Amino acid sequence: MTTLSHYLNSVRDNLRLDPPSEREVINELETHIEDELQELKEAGLSEEEAANTCVRLLGSAKLVARQIYEAHSQGTWRQALLASTPHLLFGLTFALNWWQGISWLLIMLVLVLGTAVYGWWHGKPTWLFPWLGYSLLPVVAAGLLLLYLPKGWSWLAIILYVPLAAWLVYAITVQTIKKDWLYSSLMLLPLPIVIGWFIAVRLEGSFPQFSLERLHDFASWVGLSFLALGVSVAIFIRLRQRWLKAAILIISGILTLIMVVGYAWSQLGLHTFLVLILLMLGIFLIPALLERRIRHSTGT
C-alpha cells in the first residue's frame, strides 16, 4: 500500500459519514493530491519524496477526518425534533395516561413502524435511529410478557422466542453499526429503561390478564424518564464533537436509570440496578467493539 492510499484509507476510516458523502470527500482529497503531486514532481522531487511531502502538507489524517466529521455532524433543529419525537410521544403516553387507550397505542405502533421503515429505505438519516429503537420495543416487550405464560409454556416460549428476537435485534444493530456505532447506542438507549420499568411494575396475574395497578402509580415517572431521554437525544443531534455526543448519551442513560431505580428502589434493589447499569454500559461498549471487529474483518 502506498503512502497516499494509506493516508486516504486512514481519512476514510475516521470519517463516519454517509457512504455518498464519504466518497465525495475522498474524491476531493484525491484530486487535491493529484494536483499537489504533479506540482511537486515538476519541481524536481521523486515520486516517493513528492508523496511524503504531500502527506506532510495535508496534515494528520485523523485530524482532517475529525474536522470534516464535525462539519457534517451537527443536525438541524428539525432533525433534532424528529429524532426526539418517539421519546417525547412515549413519554407523553405515560405522563398523560394515554397508555390506557388501545387505539392510541395502535396509532403509536403504526406511526413508529411506518416512520422506521420509511427512514430505513431513505438513506438511514440520523433521526431514524430512535424510531428504530422504539420499533424494536414490541419485540422486547413480547419476550418479557412470555415470562408470564402459564408454567411450562413460558420456558418453551423463551427457548423458541428469545433466540429469534435476539437474532433480530443483533441483525438490525449490525446494520446500524455499519453507519456508526454511536447510532446503534442511540437506537438501543431506551432498552434498559423499559426493562427497568417493566421489572418495577411487576405485572401480577398471568397472560393475558394482568393487573396494571402499579403502572398507574409509576406512569408519571415513566413519562418523565422518556421525556428526559427525548431532550438528551435532541442535544445529541445538535452537538458537533463526537466525544460530546457519546458523553451525553452515556450520562443521560445512566442518570435516567438512577431515576428509575431511585423511584422504584423497593421493587428493584441493588442487584437489579447493577444489572441494568451493566446493560446500559453494554449498549455503548458492544456496538463500539462490534464496529471495530466488522471494520477489521472487512479490511477497511
Next chain:
Amino acid sequence: MAQRRGLMKGNADSLILCLLGQQPMYGYLIIKELERRSQGYFEFKEGTLYPALHRLERAGLIVGKWQTLPSGRQRRYYYITDKGHRLLAVKRSQWQDFLTAMNLIIQPART
C-alpha cells in the same frame, strides 16, 4: 509563525469567502491563491481547508459542484451563494472599521 496561524484560523472563513467572491475555485487553487496573494504570509495546513469548505457549505454560504475538465479530470468547484455574499459584505465592513481603528492607534501621531 504561530501568530500567523492564529490570525489565519480566526479569519479562514472570511479569506475563503473573499476569494470565492471573485471567482469560483477548487480546494487546491484556493490554497495556492491565498499563498500567492498574501505573498506567502498565509500558509494553509492543506488538510484543514476542506473542513472549512464543508462547514461553509453546510452553512449555505458556498456551494460545491463537480466539474469535468477537458482533460477528463474532475474537480469540485466552490461558488459563493447570495447568503455568502451578504456575510462577506458584513465581514468586509467589520475589517475596514477594525483597520481604521488599528491605524489610528498604531501609526505614530503626526505633528
